[in-house]
Amino acid sequence: MSSSSPDIDTAPRQLLRMTLSLFLSYLAVAMALPVSSVYVARELGLGNVLGGLAVGIAFLSTILTRRYAGGIADRLGGKLCMRRGLLLYAAASLICLAAGWRMPSAPASYAILIAGRLLLGLGESLALVGVIGWGIGLMGPARSGRVMALVGMGMYGAFAAGGPLGLALFHRLGFAGLMAVCAVLPLAGLLLVQGLPAVAPHPGQRAPFWQVMRRIWREGAVVCLQGVGFAALGAFISLLFISRGWPYSGFGLSCFGAGFVLMRLLCGHLPDRLGGTPVAIGSLAIEACGQYLLWLAPGPGLALLGALLTGLGCSMVFPAMGVDVVRRVPPQQRGTAVGGFAAFQDLAYGGTGPIAGLVADHYGYGGIFLVGGMAATLGLALAALGLRRPRAPAAAG
Known part of the structure; x- marks a missing residue:
């Protein structure tokens, strides 16, 4: 190779x-x-x-x-x-x-x-x-x-x-x-x-999968909690607008997408420059504000602003926490770490829909975004605890 x-x-x-x-x-x-x-x-x-x-x-x-x-x-x-x-x-x-x-x-x-x-x-x-x-x-x-x-x-x-x-x-x-x-x-x-150069895999001893997961579980849990608001908005924001008789129900996802892409374009370099955890903390704070605003919005204007803030906040959490994951494992196990890390986000996307549906049945569509805001707030707290967590020495290289 x-x-x-x-x-x-x-x-x-x-x-x-x-x-x-x-x-x-x-x-x-x-x-x-x-x-x-x-x-x-x-x-x-x-x-x-x-x-x-x-x-x-x-x-x-x-x-x-x-x-x-x-x-x-x-x-x-x-x-x-x-x-x-x-x-x-x-x-x-x-x-x-x-x-x-x-x-x-x-x-x-x-x-x-x-x-x-x-x-x-x-x-x-x-x-x-x-x-x-x-x-x-x-x-x-x-x-x-x-x-x-x-x-x-x-x-x-x-x-x-x-x-x-x-x-x-x-x-x-x-x-x-x-x-x-x-x-x-x-x-x-x-x-x-096809014509791009390959990169030879790194040699070295590889730890068992669950040992790698113990190193990165906190970063994975933060991404999972962030994904709750992401998935809830994608599945239910149009239904929120329709249930309340608001116009512009199709623009909720557009506002979310615009915020998401804008933040990636403008701030994609920040995790490498500032470190992943500080960027994730700021992002989760913005996402939580967006979710709470969707929960409390009295009209479509503020709801669309909440969708925009959610997109801005969700955008950088995965790459920010991913930087910390890469730094916490040796080079020969980056793929395993990234795979396990991504599974946390998959879990949020797959599990949020049914749970959010149950919340909507009992508390209305607004209650879904209260849950999303609480999840983002918990993720913020978990990320903040990570600021005092020492970097693993095995991340060298």
């Missing part, structure tokens, strides 16, 4: 190509997200519960395979890990395409779809952990925060564009046609990064 040392002139351009590759490839995940439940519930006639399971099973697969992906990145390098992930994206989309053909029965189609969604979750683990490890190898550990910020922009940009695009292609091409497009995009992303 070829290797490369960080190069001030070429590494940023290489990282941009990797981010664009991830954006194109992640569209395969994002476009299928809203369509899978519609296909199961309406075209297969299997109901909303199984439709929701078809969506959520990919997130469960992602959580369960983060450890495996981290091990691949550490042993074989980030480039190979990412390449495997992109190939699995394409294979998973082809399996889902088969579910769009006429099968003997709807349950048979559903079973094939679930198999494809499970494989998609594994591909997502490999692609994301691989690109972060590869990017840090090319840019150097001192710029790990910038790597995570830029990679996150590619991923969330795909989510923002993928939903509407996926629904439009579904109505125009049908489910099988959409899955064919989803199979091609990761291959285009693979071609985009």
